[in-house]
Amino acid sequence: MYWGTMVLGAFKYLQDAQLGASDYRIFFYLCESMAFRDNIASVKQKMISEDLRMDKSNVSKSIAKLKELQFIVKTRNGFMINPHLFYVRFGERVHLRGF
Template sequence: MEYRNWKSLSMYWGALMRITIRYLIDCDLSGSAYKVLFYVMDLMGPDNIAAGVRQKNISDDLHLHKSNVSKCVKELIEKQFIVKTTSRKGFMVNPALYYLGKDDRIHHKEVFDELVRESGRDIIFEMTRGGRVYKSDEDEYIDLD
């Protein structure tokens, strides 16, 4: 897949949280949804918390049918890996699940949660001020670190 010029990539890091790895194992994402998730993660940069990309571009770059990309995006939103940005021209990856070399992770999580609430959904992942992540199941919080 040659959707990006590898030589133009800047050097910064992103990390999957341990809870993300466990959630990826347990949540039964489709293979295409994994591709879409990692594609969106890859488009995030050190100065942006969202990937400004349309589903058509994802479809073209990953060689997936547009309806399949739409299903994958819906699945990723339902499982709160991503949320549509306010402008609806891109997606934000859940900072509780993917950490991108920034100190503003807690603020970014607050932005993510507000977008989730605006879409009429309940928050699946909670994050403490100290950065610990919890998965909420009804009224219980289970520490997954």
């Protein structure tokens, strides 16, 4: 079983970053696409543009903003999500009270 978590401090960071709707869409797309072992989403900007039905120039602007704010970094095969914001674990059960 895999589970993902956002670091609590990330919520304040997300709130204060002044991201637009496109920036959030791309960031969450990358989070959803990332490999669990290394936080890397092996996607190209063209694929993001096609999957989200967004103009390539808008994708490029959002990617630049996300990199500038250190939400992501460019890798050889895509983008790595900052593990201080979001990470995924395998095999541990999460027990939630009241659920």
